[in-house]
Amino acid sequence: MGKATGFIEYDRIQTPVRKPKERVRDWNEYSLPLPEKDLTIQAARCMDCGVPFCSIGMEIKNGVSGCPLHNLIPEWNDAVYRGEWKEALELLLKTNNFPEFTGRICPAPCEGSCTVAISEPAVGIKSIEKAIIDRGFAEGWIKPNPPKTRTGKKVAIIGSGPAGLACADQLNQAGHQVTVFEKSDRIGGLLMYGIPTMKLEKESVERRVELMRAEGIEFVTGMECGKDISADELKKTYDCLVLATGASKPREVSIPGREALGIHLAVPYLTQSIQDLLSGNAEQTLSAKGKNVLIIGGGDTGADCVATALRQGAESIVQLGRRGKPVSERAAGNPWPEYPLVFQMDYAHEEADAVYGHDPREYFVSPVEFLKDEANQLTGLKTIQVSRDESTGRYTEVPGTERIYRAEMVLIAAGFAGATDDIFTNFDVNQTDRHTIDAAKGFYRSSSERVFACGDARNGQSLVVTAIAEGRETAREVDFYLMGETFLP
Incomplete structure (x- = not known):
């Protein structure tokens, strides 16, 4: 090749x-x-x-x-x-x-x-x-390509993130009539409101949605399935339901002072920023301007918070992570073809380094207590250094390493803890011990008749590419369930 x-x-x-x-x-x-x-x-x-x-x-x-x-x-x-x-x-x-x-x-x-x-x-x-x-x-090579025939079968996709959109696209090409429901005001899930425009301009998402609409897929926004419309109502209208609601239950930081004003979860913060941009609101509703910002969580969402706070004009930014600094080259226990767990400068960290003169990340740090004033306004964060036992993977606090960071804004980017609680009750589906929908990979059928699940809602927090793959595989299983055979890849 x-x-x-x-x-x-x-x-x-x-x-x-x-x-x-x-x-x-x-x-x-x-x-x-x-x-x-x-x-x-x-x-x-x-x-x-x-x-x-x-x-x-x-x-x-x-x-x-x-x-x-x-x-x-x-x-x-x-x-x-x-x-x-x-x-x-x-x-x-x-x-x-x-x-x-x-x-x-x-x-x-x-x-x-x-x-x-x-x-x-x-x-x-x-x-x-x-x-x-x-x-x-x-070049204009990508044009609407609606199916030549329809099967008469109707499928509802709940959630319009990458898994839901991929599943909808495949099922539509198979000839089924597909409706995608989204509780937010715009289609795209985290593609629209979780990933900053610096990485993915929203015109790319809107362009793809318009293409899918031209191919016959119906999109319904502002509709929270299970609340605005019940699962029973959906089952009366549609032959199958696919839950692609994501793993949007945030992992909290449960330490004293959490109720202080100025502490925000990362995804709502990023969402508000993007909503302001799309609505033309130059003055960001939830702004880091002039503030000392702490970000708890060393992953990609935390990095996106760094980049967003930078553009809002933060006075300073520190990103705290519990894990240690990655090695510069593959370790012996991380051989090819595994994904290389090595140190990288993300786009956001390059920007912070250019603006503030240093990488904003600090490692082996665990939060202990949020500090606040008499008005319940956040003033800082008390932390302690931790060490990791490589044989057990456990973290231990290091005595005498307490430190106080000044902060007027804290963004919690500690990851996600599975699907939201209402999904299990509203759709009567069993859950795993990871708080995800119990639906075996390769089959994607939940415990509820005619209800399938895919993406982060089933798999837990993962990559966009994994979500697309799950959406495609689920579409194949739904098609087989409806038709008794499938020609989907």
Whole structure:
């Protein structure tokens, strides 16, 4: 695939980005497109490796290795190398409904499992994927493609995130009449309101939704299923229901002082920021302007909070994490083709470093108590350092390491604890010990008749690419349930 000796002849070219100090002045995407000549070189680095581990999509040690969608990566890399962009697009869309999303926000487990990455920097798979789909839209190759016939079967998808949208897209192509319900005012789930515009401009989401609408899918916003319309009512109208509601139950920080004013959960904070932007509200409703901001949680959501608070004009930002600083190179216990658990500077951390002169992250820190004044207004956070026992994985507080951080705003980005409680009661579905919907992978059927589940609601917090894969697989199972056979991939 590509050029047989390309991985020897050419170095990896990093995706260009806008300068940090420039991009923090606006809310536009920070990444830039690669010139076509550089994309051709990158595609040439894809070697004829025999077994393309980039496509395996396996769970290894509770982490994703390779692409969960099993994308035909060597094939479309080869097409790009030969200049056959339309062929590359056709190959890409065979397995991925929304490359414009994954090409922007996926952490690229495919690159972690790239065979070249055993000894050299991986092939720039993500940048090539983004270039293929962006060119497809620019050239007008992507047009509405409604099914030629309808089956007469009706399916309701509850939740319009990546899993719900992928499931809807597949079922619509199979000829079923699909309605997607979303409790918010816009379609997209976390694609719309959880991921900042700097990573994913919302025009990309709206463009895809309009394309799906033109293909015959109905979208209903402002409708909370189970509350505004009952499960029984939905079952009377639809032949099957698919729960794709996400894992939106936040993991709390239960320490003294939690009731202080100025403490916010990360996703509502990010959501409000995006809603203000889309409504044209220049003065952000929930703003970090002039404040010392602490972010509890070292993951991607925490990084997005860093980038958002920066653009709002925070006086200072510190991101606290319980875990230690990742190593600079793969550890012996983290071999290829596992996803590499190594230190990286996220876009947000690069920006904070450029603005404040240092990386905002601090490691092995555990919160102890929120501090407040007489008016119940947050003034700071007391913390303590922790150490980790590598043999047991347990964390222990280190005596004498208490510290007080000044803060007028704290954002809790400690992850998610599964689906919200109402999902189980409203739809009469069993739950797992992880507080997710009990529906076996590969079958996706819940304990309630004619109710399926997919994405984070079933799987727990995961990647957008995993959610898309689950949506596709669930659509196949729903189609088989309705028709007795299926031709969906």
